[in-house]
Amino acid sequence: MKIKLKRHAAPFQFDVTNESGQSLQLDSSPQTGGQDYGFRPMETLLASLAGCSAIDIGLILKKQQQEVEDFSVEVTGDRNQESPAKEFTRIHLSYQLKGQLDANKVERAIQLALEKYCSVALSLNPEIAIESAFSIDSNHE
Amino acid sequence: MKIKLKRHAAPFQFDVTNESGQSLQLDSSPQTGGQDYGFRPMETLLASLAGCSAIDIGLILKKQQQEVEDFSVEVTGDRNQESPAKEFTRIHLSYQLKGQLDANKVERAIQLALEKYCSVALSLNPEIAIESAFSIDSNHE
Numbered sequence: 001m002k003i004k005l006k007r008h009a010a011p012f013q014f015d016v017t018n019e020s021g022q023s024l025q026l027d028s029s030p031q032t033g034g035q036d037y038g039f040r041p042m043e044t045l046l047a048s049l050a051g052c053s054a055i056d057i058g059l060i061l062k063k064q065q066q067e068v069e070d071f072s073v074e075v076t077g078d079r080n081q082e083s084p085a086k087e088f089t090r091i092h093l094s095y096q097l098k099g100q101l102d103a104n105k106v107e108r109a110i111q112l113a114l115e116k117y118c119s120v121a122l123s124l125n126p127e128i129a130i131e132s133a134f135s136i137d138s139n140h141e
Numbered sequence: 142m143k144i145k146l147k148r149h150a151a152p153f154q155f156d157v158t159n160e161s162g163q164s165l166q167l168d169s170s171p172q173t174g175g176q177d178y179g180f181r182p183m184e185t186l187l188a189s190l191a192g193c194s195a196i197d198i199g200l201i202l203k204k205q206q207q208e209v210e211d212f213s214v215e216v217t218g219d220r221n222q223e224s225p226a227k228e229f230t231r232i233h234l235s236y237q238l239k240g241q242l243d244a245n246k247v248e249r250a251i252q253l254a255l256e257k258y259c260s261v262a263l264s265l266n267p268e269i270a271i272e273s274a275f276s277i278d279s280n281h282e
Contacts, residue, residue: 024180087260
């Protein structure tokens, strides 16, 4: 797996491309000259965790014949303000699913994704507290 | 810090937005129905590390009056093929800088960024081997 980052404009606007030719834009925070050209790196890390876990949850539920009609996630991250790196200390994922879904199966799928199958989650520092919640919007309620 | 992911199309095409209104697109691998709608989550994680370290390297060099005229990074990631999560085991970053730059200062800036200042690097599992290399394109050579 390979990606390339190039400077788009100073100080820190970047274009990143992958091997399939997709691109995404990054920028720094306003404090270091950012002008909302794209996601900040730490937001991008949260996006990767949201997407990775969403895929694994979907795959697990599909195997169980649970049809997910719609899916969204809100992710917040808390950072260590006392460290020079301000790394994440806690990440909270709130999953919203739509469909005729068994709550126990959804809960178990989220747990399995975050603890065993999600590549991004397992690449993060185990000291980061990864917490989750979920809600199910059933059609017939 | 907060981001939101929404499904764009089944199975796993997603739009992610941040609090400033920027967006990025994610998709799964072709094996699970991906159709190159956007970056894959693990590519996105590499992008976040590339961008984060690029910002910190730039900030450190700026403090030392080293003017970086252009900047790019190539990032490769190796994954644990024997684990269900296929998490990263090794990430290699190859930095290409342009300008009248002191090689020792560049080397030290990369080391400081990856080991101390880069939020994404310090949020990754310390078991991942993070390796780097660099080249400098000086104008007057």
